[in-house]
Amino acid sequence: MRIFAAAIASVATLSAAPGAIAATQPGYLNMVIASPPDPNAKVPVFDAIPGADVGTLAVAFPQAVLQHGNVYIYWISFHDLTFNGTCTMSYDITQKIGTTTKKLQGGTILKFACSSPGIFGAGIAGKPLVNSPGLATLTGTVAFGSTKEKLSTTILIQ
């Protein structure tokens, strides 16, 4: 599987100002998406938009309606505010069937050394999506050491 990863170690706006408040968590997930793979392997990508005067992220258009049998790229990005250590990024797709929540797909995207402050993103091509039509939940997780932060979004499998 191909892993897409990028890290930006210093962002000007992240410098702690005098009197800055303490973050309540080590980092903040801001994106978990499924999108089609790029046959030209240009996206997802950081800093590839010509002429931009800020750091940039470009991803294939996020999709909420996913077709079974298709392969998607699962991408997570987060803002590390205070954590230095091992970060592990993962995703899973779960579906509630009756009273049971079943995991349809998922796995680790990337395990790496986080340094704060920074913005990180990584994605992975999942397996062909199983045939399990209906609403499901796509969840991204980042483990900052032993502290986990999650972000979930609703998807529809067809």
Next chain:
Amino acid sequence: MRVAALVLATAALSAAPQAGQGATPTGFITTVLVGLTDPAGKVPVIDGVPGAGVSNWGVAYPLGQLTAGNFYTYSVTMQDLSYTGKCTASYDITQVINTKKTVIQSAKIASFACKPNTVWAWAINAPALPSSPGPATLTGIATFGTRKTVLNIPIVLQ
């Protein structure tokens, strides 16, 4: 500045409810993001990555920590599965202050005519962020007629 995208889905999407899953939503919100406003005005952008083989959405680095006085650009992406009619995209930042939910900043980004099997992306440049340090929630709201889908992301203001 506003950016809009309309990309026809490549696969036929079915709006039929799935057995055991209840009614299928007519549309979904897929991301709500905040990043620095680009002084060069190059992002947010649709298909801004040269050579990409899929439609793509380019934004400034998504942030989890925002600083009072800075200028940020907020974006919402959404997918219309089966709805024809008026759609809207909006965002707000809220905080709980003395047990009361308080809106720090908000805007309706777009009101537009949407149609099935499309994906959309909208963005707006906001005024300077007011000073209100502490944990907050960035909420993206996509409406499809009277149906509303929401995505909440924890952030911190300093």
